[in-house]
Amino acid sequence: MLVESLAIVLHKIKYDDKNLIVHVYSRDFGRISYIAAKRKKQGSVHASAFEALSLIRYQAEHKPNRELQRMKECQHLYAFHTLFLDPVKNSISLFLSEVLYRVLQEAETNESLFAYLSESIKILDLVEDGKANFHLAFLMQLCRYLGITPNMEDAQAGWYFDMQAGCFVPFPPNHKFWMSYEEAGPFIHLQNIAFDNLADYRFSRIQRRKLLDTLLDYYRLHLNNFPEIKSLDIMQDLFEG
Template sequence: METKTRAIVLRSVRYGDSQIIVDVFSREKGRASFICHVSKNGRGKIKQQLFQPLTILEVVYDDRPTRSLQHFRDIRLAQPFFSIPFQAEKLAIGLFVAEFLSYALRDEQCNEPLYDYVESSVMWLDNVEGRFANFHLVFMLRLSRFIGFFPNLEEMAEGDWFDLRNGAFTPVRPLHPDFLRPEEAAKIGTLMRMNYDNMRFFRMSSDERNECVDTILTFYRLHIPGFPEMKSLPVLRELF
């Protein structure tokens, strides 16, 4: 069946001398993998530049469920970037977000609201001119709403512990080791009040920001089996 969809590149790897395997998250089909030939001299229709992390594409392909690797019938750039590939800080965030999504959306099926959230977030980052150091914190926490384990803030009270396994605040210490103490749990409430428009008003030191990243990644590892260590995280720590 012919499928036309927008898709966000998560990662690409070389396969032999002239082929490349591309993992994308698409609006119509969710996670999908493709194999294609890439011209060595840059004169072919399909160029490797199309497969940089977070690139937004328009693709057409014959969807064959029995195939683990699909083949493009047509591919083109849907939305050019103006700043992400050219600013070191944005590029570092972009690489981190792409790697994070490749793990967080590993088995994700069609989820149009989730796709729209990811695409609009990427475009926000590309268009913003400054004060985006907290972008990845907001992005990761709010993504959890779309994949089923958004922290429950309804019964949050001062002095509560935060149960990372259940994603909920509790007045008593959980019986398992995966929790945040009250002073740490209060930061979750602060993070949940942040969005792309107001996050510039929340001042954090580099150490505080890195602690938040570690906590959020721990939260994801508890809810997504096999979520590995992030290779792009050290670069992000250095810049932010």
């Protein structure tokens, strides 16, 4: 059956000399993997469409019970202006594509999530002021779509943030995954970050690294089999306060 859809590229690996395996998050099929030709020719796909977080429109042949479907045609859905040219944005795109590759495991469709991801990627391409905070806002907002949003409503001095429960409690939990109110301060502050106020958040390099580590630890506690992110070190070394 020939199908058409829109997708976000998450990851690609070499299959053989002529083909790639491309993992995407599709509007109509959720997380799905395809075999796609590398070379540009009439009626085929082009490898340049498969850079991290590329937005594509494609046709594919779907057959029942086949693990890898075949992508027949592909084109860019959105022409990036700076994403692959700006070293900060390019590093963020590689990092976020790896995170999404790890967290988007289900094949079920979620149109609201697809819309959020698509619009976020376009914003990353265009944003300048506060772009070093983009990944923090993205990950914080992504929590809502993953059903793991931390509850900060009860935050008050002297209480403790239980990272396993995702909320503040009056006494230290009987496990090691918690922060004092003072330690959780920047994390509480991060609840209000959005793509239109990135420049209002003035974090030092150390603060930004701590916040990202906290967010990834939180993901790891609430999502099954969430691994270490290999591109994290590149991200951390790039940003200065």
